[in-house]
Amino acid sequence: MTIDIKAAADKLAADPRITDYDFWRSLKNLNNEIYQIANNNEPIPFAMVRWRAILKQARSKRGRANFG
Template identity: 65%
Template structure:
């Protein structure tokens, strides 16, 4: 399975999970962006898993009808 398919599948699953609130998506995305920015500012490597989860959360928010 490709990475893009994995991201789509996980985003669809999260978007459909009523236990995850819109605030949870917003807060998680904000935390990830802040951490990625901090790593970048220190010129430290950014783990691919962080980038992957950022893409998943963005897609899940879009599937719920929120802008990114």
Template identity: 50%
Template sequence: MTTDVQALAQTLARDRRFSDYDFWRAKNNLENAIHAIAGRNEPIPIDYLRWRAVVREVRHLRQEG
């Protein structure tokens, strides 16, 4: 799964149709959703965790330049 996350993150990081703000907003929305689900003691969907990893990697790649 790590290679899938990295490959998708690299593709998204190169796509200039998405701004840095779009990824920042996506990260915050995912973090808020995960926090709300965890607060209800419900299982966190693996897709949420996967997308959070992708968005974090995209932001890291874009900061590196």
């Protein structure tokens, strides 16, 4: 299944149920997981890299890229 990063980011950014804090916390948790995986010299799942890109773009579209 291919995820269109831009479309997913647009959809998330437009969802009023998701707060700016939700984006920030999700991205922080994801980055922490990626860091732990990399620190253990394990391969980072590509899906995690995609979700990080989606969350970063969605936050940016909301104009809160520097929150937190």
